[in-house]
Structure formats: structure tokens, C-alpha cells
Amino acid sequence: MAPAILVGTRKGLFVLKGDETRRTWKLEGPHLSGWDVFHAVKHDGSLYAAANHGVYGATVQRSDDGGKTWERSEGLGLPEDHELTLEKTWHVEPGPSGTLWLGGAPGVLFRSADRGESWEPVMSLIDHPTRERWNPGAGGMCTHSIQFDPKNDQTMYVGISAAGVFRSEDGGGSWTPANKGTAADFMPDDPFPELGQCVHKVLVHPAKTERLWQQNHCGVYRTDDKGETWERLEDNGLPSSFGFPIAIHHRDPDMAFVIPEDSARGSAGEVGGGDRVTSDGRLGVYRTQDGGKSWELASNGLPEQAWVEVLREGMSSDRLDPVGIYFGTKSGSVFVSPNEGDEWIEAAQQLPAVLSVEVAEW
Amino acid sequence: MVTVLLPGLLADQAGGRKEFQLEAPTVGAALLALPVRDLLFNERNELRPLVNVYVDGEDIRGRNDVDTELSDGQTIRVVAAVAGG
Numbered sequence: 030m031a032p033a034i035l036v037g038t039r040k041g042l043f044v045l046k047g048d049e050t051r052r053t054w055k056l057e058g059p060h061l062s063g064w065d066v067f068h069a070v071k072h073d074g075s076l077y078a079a080a081n082h083g084v085y086g087a088t089v090q091r092s093d094d095g096g097k098t099w100e101r102s103e104g105l106g107l108p109e110d111h112e113l114t115l116e117k118t119w120h121v122e123p124g125p126s127g128t129l130w131l132g133g134a135p136g137v138l139f140r141s142a143d144r145g146e147s148w149e150p151v152m153s154l155i156d157h158p159t160r161e162r163w164n165p166g167a168g169g170m171c172t173h174s175i176q177f178d179p180k181n182d183q184t185m186y187v188g189i190s191a192a193g194v195f196r197s198e199d200g201g202g203s204w205t206p207a208n209k210g211t212a213a214d215f216m217p218d219d220p221f222p223e224l225g226q227c228v229h230k231v232l233v234h235p236a237k238t239e240r241l242w243q244q245n246h247c248g249v250y251r252t253d254d255k256g257e258t259w260e261r262l263e264d265n266g267l268p269s270s271f272g273f274p275i276a277i278h279h280r281d282p283d284m285a286f287v288i289p290e291d292s293a294r295g296s297a298g299e300v301g302g303g304d305r306v307t308s309d310g311r312l313g314v315y316r317t318q319d320g321g322k323s324w325e326l327a328s329n330g331l332p333e334q335a336w337v338e339v340l341r342e343g344m345s346s347d348r349l350d351p352v353g354i355y356f357g358t359k360s361g362s363v364f365v366s367p368n369e370g371d372e373w374i375e376a377a378q379q380l381p382a383v384l385s386v387e388v389a390e391w
Numbered sequence: 392m393v394t395v396l397l398p399g400l401l402a403d404q405a406g407g408r409k410e411f412q413l414e415a416p417t418v419g420a421a422l423l424a425l426p427v428r429d430l431l432f433n434e435r436n437e438l439r440p441l442v443n444v445y446v447d448g449e450d451i452r453g454r455n456d457v458d459t460e461l462s463d464g465q466t467i468r469v470v471a472a473v474a475g476g
Contacts (some may be wrong), residue, residue: 045476063400083442085401085430101404103426114433296400 032347034355035076036377037385038068042294045095045376051353051367052268054376058066060096064088068342071389072123077145079118079131087118089131091145102145107137107155116387119340121145122175124219125182125200132172136163136189140201149332151201154187159206159224163192166227166246167302172342173341174231178255183301186241186256191227196256211342212247214300229273230341237282242321244287244341246302248295251285263296264305266324267315268308270294271301274344278352278369283320286327286346286354288339289313306336314354316370327370343386357383393421395467398441401427418444419457421467430471 034045034054041059048054053058064080070320071077076092079298089102106115117134124130124140131139137155139148154172163170183200186207192209208226213219213226221332227246234240242389243250243259248270250259263270266365269289278284287307293301307313314334316327337358344356352364395411402409405426405429422431422444431442438444444451445468449458461467 063403081398082430085404085427086433088430101429103429105429109435114435114437232451303441 030130030163030349032349032353033071034345034363034365034376035069035071035385035387035388035389036357036380036383037069037078037155037342037387038361038381038383039065040381041378042066042069042076042080042096042381045363047365047376051349051365051375053365056150056363056377058096060092061090061099061382064090066338066384067118067219068120068385068387070121070123072129073127073130073144075144076389077121077129078234080118084388087115087133089118089121089148099241102148105148106141107150107229111155113137113155117169117171119171119173120175122177124175124177124185124301130175132170132175134171135165136160136170136192138172138175138187138201138336149314153197153202154195154204155176156327158193162225163189164225166190168341170203174228174233176233176241176257179235180238184238184255186231188228188231188243190229191225191246193224193226194228194231194241194256195224195239196376206211207252208259209257209259210252210259211243211245211250212261212295214247214295225376230275232275232277234277234282235279240282242270242277242285243273246271247300249275249287249321261295262317262321262324264294265322266317268292268313269301270296270299272339273341274339274356276344276346276356279346279348280350280352281318284316284318284352284369286314286316286323286344288344289315290338307338312337312358314356314370314373326342327366328373329371330366330373330375331364340384342387345388346385353388355386355388357386359383392464393461393467394473395421395425395469397425397427397469398471400471401469404430413476415461417461418451418459418467419445421461422457422469429470443470443472444468445470
């Protein structure tokens with residue numbers, strides 16, 4: 030199987046199709062020209078895109094023919110009498126039993142049981158009693174991470190900036206904050222609050238489902254108890270606690286990848302986010318193979334001099350052997366490692382700002 | 392009967408149609424009858440703030456906004472706000 034990469038950009042959706050070596054890539058697109066594609070995913074043969082426009086608002090678009098034509102989900106929004114209105118769509122995630130889930134701003138979640146024809150607001154999260162303590166991050170108050178436990182279809186997680194991680198044990202019927210041990214260093218009076226953390230990306234490990242990985246505004250974290258407690262992985266080879274994306278190895282629960290930005294040491298009380306460019310003036314992917322105890326620079330083939338940004342949706346991994354790792358930059362490049370970070374190839378360059386990278390089978 | 396003219400991106404979202412002929416008493420009623428109503432209005436049926444609407448060349452903000460009444464033969468033109476670099 031040769032993978033394809035869905036590359037969401039400020040100016041539409043591109044598709045990179047690779048050969049079996051994952052070293053040669055062909056670019057197609059842009060599809061959805063004129064739209065900011067925050068995220069796109071392929072599911073059951075269809076493409077779904079969280080597509081936003083500065084004038085015409087937030088949408089989900091579906092293509093059943095590989096991107097040639099698109100159909101917009103009409104009627105997407107919050108209840109007419111609700112105090113909130115939909116600002117942005119951020120992430121589409123396939124869920125159990127053929128459902129699709131959509132995260133958006135301001136801290137909202139929707140569920141579809143009809144391939145995105147209609148979307149039901151998940152009011153249990155939208156009207157969560159803690160909402161008054163949620164605050165928007167620089168990118169708005171976005172529900173960007175939606176994760177499911179593949180061994181228990183009632184267990185799911187969302188990550189919201191800056192509200193934190195919430196876990197549901199009843200398929201989205203109710204939600205509990207799951208942030209113990211994750212820091213909010215930007216809140217010096219209460220650096221470990223129940224919620225309000227600026228989570229940047231959360232991933233469940235599909236084989237060891239009690240394990241989640243998290244890149245946060247204030248550190249990289251791992252939990253081995255479904256988010257009951259998080260361990261901060263600090264001072265162990267990472268040049269900064271700050272960054273946005275995280276990628277995992279789908280078979281090896283101890284392997285993960287991050288792209289640090291700035292030079293913030295949380296253990297010294299430093300808060301990242303001031304510069305938002307890659308650490309040390311280089312494009313560095315950092316890999317752990319021991320569950321986050323230590324990290325190593327895995328940048329063979331990446332530019333040694335670079336000040337770039339990789340956004341929270343901008344990194345992904347495939348399920349091949351060896352696992353391929355993919356990321357895109359706001360300066361329009363897409364990099365591919367066909368071998369778990371050992372070496373990198375620039376698969377595309379001079380694209381519009383890359384907002385998201387997602388692996389799809391084609 | 393009035394005519395509604397859409398810009399390119401909206402026409403793409405309306406199945407490729409740039410022009411619609413319809414009967415409507417007000418600008419709001421005309422726009423809400425379009426297959427891109429959700430792109431022009433939010434879920435509270437409030438016109439999105441960067442959508443500009445002109446009736447026979449006149450901005451509806453200088454008249455009665457979406458409640459501006461229409462007469463037979465008038466042309467509504469939808470224009471996205473232009474800004475930025």
C-alpha cells in the first residue's frame with residue numbers, strides 16, 4: 030500500500046501521493062481553492078475537510094470522488110437560541126459505529142451519524158459546567174483533538190485550548206477534566222489547576238489504550254492511566270517544553286515524535302510561546318524510544334538552519350513498517366521520513382502555509 | 392422577480408450557479424432562499440459581517456440592511472469584503 034498525505038493549507042487542500050518507497054511524491058491540487066483547510070481526513074472512501082473562510086464562515090466539506098467535487102454540510106451550527114455561534118471548524122475524526130466527530134471553536138464538538146450530512150451539537154461538552162473557566166488561546170478556543178479508545182467505544186477524549194483535556198466514559202454523554210499533573214505555567218498563582226491548561230495536541234496509543242501522549246503549551250506529557258495523572262517529560266533531551274504537534278508509532282507505545290519551538294524550560298519556570306519558531310534555529314524532530322524518558326534529535330535530511338513553525342495539526346504518522354512520519358511547515362514544505370525518523374525527504378515545497386497533515390490510504 | 396448575483400467562490404458552493412432569479416419581499420428573504428444561505432448567514436440568521444450586499448449598486452447598510460424591501464426587476468449583488476495584503 031502506498032500512502033497519500035492530505036495537506037491542508039491556507040489556500041486549499043493538496044494531496045501528496047507516494048510510491049511504495051515513500052521517497053517519491055506527486056502533488057495534486059489544490060482542491061477547495063479559496064478555503065483555509067484546517068484539517069482533512071479520508072474515511073470509508075470519502076474525504077472530509079474542516080474548511081473555513083474569512084468571510085463565509087466555518088464548514089465541513091465532503092468529497093466522494095477523491096477531491097474532484099465537494100459537497101458542503103448545510104445546517105452546521107449551534108442551536109439558534111444558544112449564546113454561542115460556530116466560529117471555526119478544526120478537526121474531523123472518525124469514531125465508533127461509523128460516526129464522525131467534528132471539533133471547532135469556540136470549544137465545540139459535533140457528531141454525525143450520516144457521513145456528515147448533518148451534525149448534532151454535543152451539548153454535554155458545549156454546556157459543560159466549567160466552561161466559564163475556559164479561555165481561548167492564540168488560535169481561538171478550539172476543540173482540536175478528538176480521540177477514541179479502540180478497545181472501548183464508550184471512552185473518548187477531547188483537547189481544547191485553553192480548557193484542557195476532557196474524558197468521556199459514556200460515548201460523549203458526560204465529560205470529566207483529565208489534567209492532573211499537566212502544568213499551566215502561565216497561571217503562576219495556580220500552576221496545576223483542574224482545567225484551563227493549554228493543550229496543543231493529544232493522541233491515544235491504539236495498542237496500549239490507557240496511554241496517551243500530549244504536547245502542551247507547557248511541556249510534553251504521557252499518561253498511563255487514561256489521563257488520571259500525567260507525567261511531565263522535561264530536562265531529558267528536549268530543547269524546549271513548548272511545541273504544537275506530536276506523532277506516535279502505532280505499534281510501539283514507547284516511541285513518539287515532537288518538534289519543539291522556542292527555548293522554554295518549564296522546570297525553570299519559563300513559559301514558551303514568545304517566538305513560536307523551531308528551537309535552536311534549526312528544524313529539529315525529536316524522537317523518544319523509551320516512553321519519553323529520553324529524547325534524541327532525529328533530523329538527518331532536515332535543514333540545519335531554519336526558523337519555521339509547525340502547527341498542531343501539522344504532523345502525522347502512517348501504519349506501515351517501518352512507520353512513516355510526516356509534517357508540514359507554515360513556510361510551505363512537507364517533509365517525510367519513511368523510516369521512523371532516521372532520515373527525512375522534502376516531499377513538497379513552496380506550498381501555501383501548511384495547516385494540517387494527515388495520512389490517508391489511497 | 393429579482394436577480395441575485397454571486398461571486399465565484401459562492402457560485403462554486405451553489406453548484407456552479409452565479410445568478411438566481413427569484414421572488415422575495417426583502418433582501419434577507421432573497422438571500423435566505425439561496426442554497427448558500429449558511430455561508431451568508433450564521434446559525435442565528437445574522438448576515439455575516441464581511442458579506443457586503445448591494446441592491447442596484449447601493450449598499451444595504453445605508454438603507455434597511457437585510458430588511459431592505461425589493462421591487463420587481465432589482466439586482467442584488469453579493470460581494471465579499473476586500474482587505475488585507
